[in-house]
Amino acid sequence: MAVDERVLQQELAGLDALEFDGDGAGRRPIVGRVWRSLWPKLAAFALAVGLWQLVVLSRWKPDYVLPAPGTVFAELGRIVTTATFWHAVSVTARRAATGYALAIVVGGLIGALVATIRPLRTAVGALITGLQTMPSIAWFPLAILLFKLSESAILFVVVLGAAPSIANGLISGVDHVPPILVRAGRMLGAKGPTLFRHVVLPAALPSCLAGLKQGWAFAWRSLMAGELLVILGNRPSIGGSLDFARQLNDAPRLLAFMIVILTIGLVMDVAFGAADHRLRRRYGLVDTAT
């Protein structure tokens, strides 16, 4: 036996203990953490409402065009108690979910193929980025020609809006996998699809998530544009309600629906932010000292 086993064990354990400076210790209580992230948002909200009230008080526009925050929030409170509102929300949510899910499938598939097959990359890599810059509303005339005024027209545009971002996120994630990890994977005997599944894909995940987040933003915008343009008589939707409020010159109702759209966007953003943070924490990309 080389060195005294027991002494070595003790020395190693001592060194390990010294190299650690309290892991996870000092995490704040949950209430404190929530409050710390919440109060700046509440302050910003109060500021925005305050500015809005000031503009109203300045009588820049008559109040049947630009109503005061109080009126709008009262209208919002009334709307959310109606069954029609929740019907509209559910129709919109179903469209968003279907469209986004389709976009993930399409974008993921295209992304995976383009990222791994080199000639394909040369052929359509730039095209994907090009598609991303295309305003999704510009697709609607074509979508309406192809699918008439239908659910499919809306889905078509939502998918076209979101899929390029999702594909791009995957492609750039795969491009930026640290070569040392690929080497490690090869060293362990992984190659081809095994290497992709065990090393490349997990390593690309943070970038994928960024793509998914951006894809969602595009999907949501496309969906709102679609619901304004493609209004199906028997199906109330959030975008449709917005347009309806404008036709009736019902400003409080219009603004109330805008707040609903904004809120949904914010909630999704927070959800993606939380997922991103968890992932980065897991991957050791967050400085835990702060």
Add this chain to the structure above:
Amino acid sequence: MLFQEAALLPWLTAAGNVELGLRLRGVGRRERRAEAEELLALVHLAGMGERRPHELSGGMRQRVALARALAQAPDVLLMDEPFGALDAMTRDLLHDELERIWAETGLTVVFVTHNVREAARLGDRIVLLTSRPGRVAREFAVDLPRPRRIESPAVSALAGEVTAALRQEVARHGR
């Protein structure tokens, strides 16, 4: 095979990294867990399996990488300057650790290093290579008794001898 960096997969725990090595060798799910635990115990990391690489120190990561390399059940372990990025204290301890594991497993280890003392401390044979093309310039048989200490006079003397030969080799390129 071990690199200068531990090259652990950051999304897997220490045990997960070792288990991936076992999995890619075709070890069944149930045996994987037990065997990974054993390997981690071998490198003195029992109970650290649930930590992720970023929660480990440099020396610990390199030990996980060693356990992962051992998971492949290799005949020869190739180590490419594995302790180069570690501090001196950790490196000394890992020399002891490697010597112990080498004695326990009976593996052949090919250890690449620029640190001549490290070579004298660990090796049975020291092979001095030329640069471009990498040919064997000289070979030293080391018959110092184990356990060795890196600061011992015998190791120093041998290191001196190897260093002299190395310098000659380097000087040849300067001409």
